[in-house]
Amino acid sequence: MKSKAVSAPYLVWMAIFIIVPMLLVAYFAFTDANGAFTLENIARVGQYSNVFLRSIWLAAISTAVSLLLGYPVAYIIAHSSVKRQSALIMLIMLPMWMNFLLRTYAWMTLLEDSGFINSFLTSLGLPAFHMINTQGAVVLGMVYDYIPFMILPLYSVMSKLDPSVVEAAQDLGADGRRVFLRVTLPLSMPGVISGVTMVFVPSVSTFIISKMLGGGGNLMIGDLIDMQFLGTAYNPNLGSAISLVLMVLILICMGIMNEFDDGESQGGGMLL
Amino acid sequence: MKKAVSRVYMALIFVFLYAPILVLVVFSFNDTDTKSRTVWSGFSLRWYEMLFEDRMLLEALRNTLIIAVCAAVGATVLGTVAALGIHSMKSWRKKLVMNITNLPMLNPEIVTGVSLMLLMVFVANLFGVTLGIGSIILAHITFCLPYVILSILPKLGQMDPHLFEAAQDLGCTPGRAFFKVVLPEILSGVVTGMVMAFTLSLDDFIISYFCSGTTQTLPVFIYSMTKKRVSPEINALSTLLFAVILALLLIINLRQGKMGKKAEQEAQA
Amino acid sequence: MKRRTKLAALLLAALLPCLGAPVFAAEETGEAVPLTGEKIYVYNWGEYIADGTDGSLDVNAEFTRRTGIEVDYSTFDTNESLYSKLVSGGASYDVIIPSDYMVSRMINEGMLEKLDFANIPNFEYIDEEYRGMSYDPTNEYSVPYTWGLVGIFYNKQYVTEEIDSWDILWNEKYAGKILMFDNPRDAFGIAQKRLGFSFNSTDEDEWIQAAVLLKEQKPLLQMYVMDQIFDKMESGEAWLAPYYAGDAAVLVESNEDIGFVIPTEQGTNFFVDAMCIPKGCRNKSGAEAYINFLCDPEIAAANMEYIGYSTPETAARELLPEEITSNPIYYPPQEVIDNAEVFVDLPQETSLQLDALWAEVKMGGPGDSLTLVLTLAGFLLLYLGIVVYKKAKRRREL
Numbered sequence: 001m002k003s004k005a006v007s008a009p010y011l012v013w014m015a016i017f018i019i020v021p022m023l024l025v026a027y028f029a030f031t032d033a034n035g036a037f038t039l040e041n042i043a044r045v046g047q048y049s050n051v052f053l054r055s056i057w058l059a060a061i062s063t064a065v066s067l068l069l070g071y072p073v074a075y076i077i078a079h080s081s082v083k084r085q086s087a088l089i090m091l092i093m094l095p096m097w098m099n100f101l102l103r104t105y106a107w108m109t110l111l112e113d114s115g116f117i118n119s120f121l122t123s124l125g126l127p128a129f130h131m132i133n134t135q136g137a138v139v140l141g142m143v144y145d146y147i148p149f150m151i152l153p154l155y156s157v158m159s160k161l162d163p164s165v166v167e168a169a170q171d172l173g174a175d176g177r178r179v180f181l182r183v184t185l186p187l188s189m190p191g192v193i194s195g196v197t198m199v200f201v202p203s204v205s206t207f208i209i210s211k212m213l214g215g216g217g218n219l220m221i222g223d224l225i226d227m228q229f230l231g232t233a234y235n236p237n238l239g240s241a242i243s244l245v246l247m248v249l250i251l252i253c254m255g256i257m258n259e260f261d262d263g264e265s266q267g268g269g270m271l272l
Numbered sequence: 273m274k275k276a277v278s279r280v281y282m283a284l285i286f287v288f289l290y291a292p293i294l295v296l297v298v299f300s301f302n303d304t305d306t307k308s309r310t311v312w313s314g315f316s317l318r319w320y321e322m323l324f325e326d327r328m329l330l331e332a333l334r335n336t337l338i339i340a341v342c343a344a345v346g347a348t349v350l351g352t353v354a355a356l357g358i359h360s361m362k363s364w365r366k367k368l369v370m371n372i373t374n375l376p377m378l379n380p381e382i383v384t385g386v387s388l389m390l391l392m393v394f395v396a397n398l399f400g401v402t403l404g405i406g407s408i409i410l411a412h413i414t415f416c417l418p419y420v421i422l423s424i425l426p427k428l429g430q431m432d433p434h435l436f437e438a439a440q441d442l443g444c445t446p447g448r449a450f451f452k453v454v455l456p457e458i459l460s461g462v463v464t465g466m467v468m469a470f471t472l473s474l475d476d477f478i479i480s481y482f483c484s485g486t487t488q489t490l491p492v493f494i495y496s497m498t499k500k501r502v503s504p505e506i507n508a509l510s511t512l513l514f515a516v517i518l519a520l521l522l523i524i525n526l527r528q529g530k531m532g533k534k535a536e537q538e539a540q541a
Numbered sequence: 542m543k544r545r546t547k548l549a550a551l552l553l554a555a556l557l558p559c560l561g562a563p564v565f566a567a568e569e570t571g572e573a574v575p576l577t578g579e580k581i582y583v584y585n586w587g588e589y590i591a592d593g594t595d596g597s598l599d600v601n602a603e604f605t606r607r608t609g610i611e612v613d614y615s616t617f618d619t620n621e622s623l624y625s626k627l628v629s630g631g632a633s634y635d636v637i638i639p640s641d642y643m644v645s646r647m648i649n650e651g652m653l654e655k656l657d658f659a660n661i662p663n664f665e666y667i668d669e670e671y672r673g674m675s676y677d678p679t680n681e682y683s684v685p686y687t688w689g690l691v692g693i694f695y696n697k698q699y700v701t702e703e704i705d706s707w708d709i710l711w712n713e714k715y716a717g718k719i720l721m722f723d724n725p726r727d728a729f730g731i732a733q734k735r736l737g738f739s740f741n742s743t744d745e746d747e748w749i750q751a752a753v754l755l756k757e758q759k760p761l762l763q764m765y766v767m768d769q770i771f772d773k774m775e776s777g778e779a780w781l782a783p784y785y786a787g788d789a790a791v792l793v794e795s796n797e798d799i800g801f802v803i804p805t806e807q808g809t810n811f812f813v814d815a816m817c818i819p820k821g822c823r824n825k826s827g828a829e830a831y832i833n834f835l836c837d838p839e840i841a842a843a844n845m846e847y848i849g850y851s852t853p854e855t856a857a858r859e860l861l862p863e864e865i866t867s868n869p870i871y872y873p874p875q876e877v878i879d880n881a882e883v884f885v886d887l888p889q890e891t892s893l894q895l896d897a898l899w900a901e902v903k904m905g906g907p908g909d910s911l912t913l914v915l916t917l918a919g920f921l922l923l924y925l926g927i928v929v930y931k932k933a934k935r936r937r938e939l
Binding site: 006007008009010011013014016017018019020021022024025028069072073076086088090091092094095097098099100101102103105106107109110116119144147201202204205207208212222225226229230236239240243246247250251254 | 278281282285286288289290291292293295296299311350353354356357358360361369372373375376378379380381382383384386387388389390391394410411413414417471475477478481482490491494495498506509510513514517518521525
């Protein structure tokens with residue numbers, strides 16, 4: 001009986017600050033500026049399908065790159081000495097503690113045509129590269145900002161892997177490649193799943209990285225939403241409709257990821 | 273051979289992770305007029321001096337700290353209570369509440385920000401008030417809560433469920449029983465949650481951006497800075513922040529190392 | 542950056558490191574008033590007030606010193622985002638400085654307080670021609686802060702040809718080095734002038750043609766920017782950018798290669814930015830004191846010298862150095878002004894069309910709902926497929 005009283009304040013909080021805001025988004029999405037019901041906003045979201053596709057595509061690439069780069073890192077860390085492990089993990093996390101706007105801004109100064117990397121190249125007599133304001137730069141920014149979210153869950157799964165399982169596989173005659181494909185990789189799947197989720201979700205909805213590194217041609221869903229609420233094309237109804245579609249998209253993606261995960265772990269948030 | 277490869281790989285990854293930060297730090301000492309951010313023209317501390325004369329920046333810093341402390345305390349208190357409540361729930365109710373709790377964590381941050389803004393503005397208009405520190409604190413508590421709850425719940429799961437009842441049987445009031453018996457058991461989870469909430473709040477930009485009204489937090493201030501002529505002041509600021517965080521992390525890590533050792537010793541005894 | 546004052550400032554900074562010593566003469570009069578505990582919230586354009594750097598007058602600090610009212614100062618980057626922030630951001634400011642067309646939009650939507658001119662005696666210094674302008678015909682809501690024209694900044698090192706029209710912003714030779722306004726009115730305005738249309742057209746077709754032109758330009762652009770232009774132009778990262786004449790003070794002086802030109806023949810935009818008090822302000826008398834303070838000719842002159850925009854006060858203009866007032870960039874000949882057009886608030890229908898077109902230009906062409914629906918459906922099918930497959934597998938295992 002008492003437990004009900006204990007959870008009451010939280011349930012109230014939850015209703016006000018989680019459920020009501022979601023309902024408000026839905027309300028705005030289905031009404032016009034005068035508050036009358038309309039489906040026009042939702043219909044207009046379709047106009048921006050290219051933005052959605054671009055965001056999904058760029059986020060998918062960033063996630064894949066993060067996974068490819070991050071997996072070996074997590075593997076190496078998990079297989080180093082215990083003392084080293086915590087130091088290495090801290091080094092991986094450290095940049096994350098710096099404001100992401102500043103980190104992204106730093107990449108801008110690196111990648112510009114007159115930026116650090118190009119000045120360096122030309123001072124060596126090498127030809128300069130055009131890097132800023134390309135999709136590549138956006139992907140780079142996202143990988144840079146979110147790769148710790150990939151490495152950490154991977155590491156925490158791998159560090160708990162029982163080494164005797166690997167040894168058993170080796171004893172049974174599996175070569176290195178087979179051990180990895182048949183034992184290590186499947187066992188680290190929960191880490192892969194939460195890592196992929198934790199990189200994909202912020203990537204697909206980011207709204208600063210694309211603006212700072214992508215120039216005019218590579219804006220993403222986040223930019224579009226920002227534009228409708230606090231930006232140059234004020235229309236909160238359309239903005240809400242876009243948010244709603246984005247939310248649906250994310251929920252479906254999460255559902256898919258959860259299906260890959262065999263019901264063992266509950267999302268990656270705990271690993272943070 | 274294999275070791276060498278993995279060493280080189282790790283080195284490359286760390287170069288990737290730290291190169292931009294290094295550039296920021298080095299150029300915060302650059303004695304340049306703002307014309308170029310890539311040409312080194314001598315050592316100077318002038319950007320740091322300017323930083324400390326920047327009243328708005330200091331105020332943003334103060335706001336950020338106030339918000340982070342309030343959000344961390346609020347989220348921890350509410351989250352602990354919530355975790356207790358959720359822990360004692362049964363099957364479907366627990367599942368439902370957990371799913372809703374996870375929502376702000378799973379939802380794209382921008383959607384959470386926008387939805388909270390809609391709510392805050394709606395309420396603010398109702399009462400004729402404006403958004404400011406208060407609304408940011410409420411928003412931060414909301415998005416920090418799941419992290420706090422999720423770091424406490426496992427500790428509650430590990431706790432002997434009869435401890436609480438035993439304490440009450442021995443004459444403790446429920447409140448006393450909580451503070452004397454339950455809290456010490458879950459304390460590490462509570463502290464982890466609080467630290468996490470504090471750092472999340474400190475670093476948050478997107479949600480503050482949408483809920484800030486006239487108030488500027490440091491990340492919001494930085495954002496408005498990146499939209500103007502960028503001065504190396506921003507480098508100086510990031511260097512300082514980085515140094516502070518580095519120091520804090522070192523202290524925490526050293527302490528945790530000590531506590532870990534202590535716990536091990538106790539476990540052995 | 543003012544080179545002239547910089548040396549003096551550095552010397553002073555060396556001599557008086559902790560005083561942040563006042564440089565401008567106006568500051569030396571009178572004792573500081575103790576803080577009253579009052580505060581005003583000011584929302585202004587970025588890079589749009591003298592802030593004490595490079596030996597300029599720190600206008601906000603000086604206001605606090607004289608009145609004891611603290612200033613909470615923050616910046617926006619476009620009229621439209623100012624509007625969004627006021628309408629949907631739940632923010633209430635005491636003083637805002639929108640441009641002409643936004644002032645009239647806000648008046649029309651009842652977002653502004655009427656000013657009490659008894660509290661703004663310095664309004665008398667505002668020149669007759671800047672009173673009762675079309676955006677605020679009865680002059681009850683606004684006091685002009687600055688005015689100016691839009692032109693093209695270019696890097697002489699890379700752009701050697703003569704610039705006489707907006708066409709150069711569409712020149713493929715400079716692809717990737719062109720910047721463009723990141724707000725709808727200014728961006729469409731340039732396209733409209735190139736096409737020979739009025740800024741304030743209500744003809745749907747004309748707006749669509751302008752949008753087509755902007756979409757054509759987009760692949761050539763480096764970025765849509767507002768104040769990032771300083772950074773990008775000064776470092777040579779970009780070579781061509783349309784922007785406000787006043788910023789020549791900063792841009793041309795910090796990089797000698799940067800030139801400024803106004804395409805007079807096609808016509809350009811003449812703008813006035815005006816100080817207003819939005820509804821829901823918390824300290825109206827403080828706000829009026831602030832507006833009054835900014836109209837003080839001495840303050841206005843010191844302020845304008847730093848920000849570089851043109852002042853609507855002859856009294857302030859007289860206090861400015863000759864090299865500024867005789868410079869046609871800041872105070873152009875009358876015929877240039879006569880050929881420029883002012884933005885007027887658009888009727889709601891046109892305004893909605895503009896918002897939609899602008900989002901379309903920026904976000905890259907109209908997509909279609911079918912693609913989006915198919916994408917979502919694809920994901921959904923994948924999800925359902927996996928669920929079904931797994932169920933079947935489980936059943937088989939049982």
